[in-house]
Amino acid sequence: MGTLSLSDYKDVRIWSPWGHIAGRWYGNRSERPILAIHGWLDNLGTFDRLIPLLPDYLGVLCIDLPGHGCSARLPPGMHYSTAEFFLIITRVMKEYKWPKVSLMGHSLGGVLCYIYTALAPHTVDLVISLDILLTPFESPELLDYLAYCLDQCLVEAERIEEALMREPPSYTLAQLRSALSEGSNNSVPPELAQHLLSRSVARSQMYPEKYYVSRDGRTKCHNVLLINSSLAAEMARRIKKNPYLVIKGTESSYINSNDDELLNILRNQNPHFEYHEVPGTHHVHLVSPELCAQHIVPFLRHHRPPQVSSWSLAGEEQKLGTRKHHLAQENFYTKRLSTL
Structure with a gap:
């Protein structure tokens, strides 16, 4: 057995009422893969450097959330929400008729994995959560975000209308790499930004040497699911048998003291829970994929080992x-x- 190849993939389009969900299915397509979900404002390119380190007996289906990457946008007048995002897991399972799902998520993707697993633990056989457990709750920062969304949602809606009449502002790739890095609080270094830019920008028709952002601007102000600490704890108690791996970047604050209660519940009641810290930023899987793979690969081999159904005693x-x-x-x- 070897590792996956980044060039061995099939582009997929999964039907949705507003269009389609775009994805790439890497490696083995003869059995149920790992479903990988990216973070807020990112796309499936976030897993580019991790994919080639994963075992090739399992495929990985990476998807773009609605409004991100190459997935369809919601119709005008609609708004993105955490609730709609975690329903995407159900849509993908229905498309491929999966009775169970193996989940891997970064940031927002990890939050979706946590919520979905708490709601339907009997359908999840493992979870890999990259530098997240659950979004901060009961914090002033959340109120600041909600206040920001009040005006920003309308601003982004107006920009969409303007884009129908004229092309959005365009920039050089160097400018976009720097902007993406700064927008991620330097979690993504400029030299790795191309992994995300490849599915979030389009070439300008007016200035062929420049590009503009093609991601739906409304994703910047999606409606978050408000979960208080007692509800978050009850959700953790429901994840009591599901193999659950959490990897935290040491330079990131996305997992902090607010998560201590949830982590303690998972540690004490779930014999299949693992928590590891590795040097890195919030995008630790993109910046330091080898360090993440050191924990992910043994976790996969233990909880989803290679199938032996092909072995036969007939001969x-x-x-x-x-x-x-x-x-x-x-x-x-x-x-x-x-x-x-």
């Missing part, structure tokens, strides 16, 4: 039957010879 049984036949013949002729 050995046939050989054994032939051998018995030959022995019987030898005994028959031996007895005949002894009577002569």
Whole structure:
């Protein structure tokens, strides 16, 4: 067994009422893959450097959330929400008729994995959460975000209308790399920004050497699911049997003291829970994929080991039957010879 290849993939389009969900299915397509979900304002390119380190006996289906990457946008007048995002997991499962799902998520993707697993633990066979457990709750920062969304949602809606009449502002790739890095609080270094830019920008028709952001601007102010600490704890108690791996970047604050109660519940009641810290930023899986893979690969091999259904004893049984036949013949002729 080897590792996955970033060039071995199939582009997929999963139907949705507003259009489609875009994805790339890497590696093995003969059995149920890991479903990988990116973070807020990112896209499936966030897993580019981690994919080639994962075992090739399992495929990985990476998707773009609605309004992100190459997935369809919601219709005008609609708004993105955490609730709609975690329903995407159900839509993908229905599309492929999966009775269970293996989840891997970063940031917002990890939050969706947590919520979905708490709601339907019987359908989840493992979770890999990258530098997140649950979004901060009961914090002033959340109120600041909600206040920001009051005006920003209308601003982004107006920009969409303007984009129908004229092309959005365009920039050089160097400018976009720097802007993406700064927008991520330097979690994504400029030299790695191309992994995300490849699915979030489009070439300008007016200035062919420049590009503009193609992601739906309304994703910047999606409606978050408000979860208080008692509800978050009850959700953790429901995740009591599901193999759950959490990897935190040491330079990131996305997992902090606010998560201590949830982590303690998972540690104390879930024998399949793992928590590891590795040097890195919030995008630790993109910046330091080898360090993440050191924990992810053993976790996968333990909880989703290679299938042995292809092994068959039929050949050995046939050989054994032939051998018995030959022995019987030898005994028959031996007895005949002894009577002569």
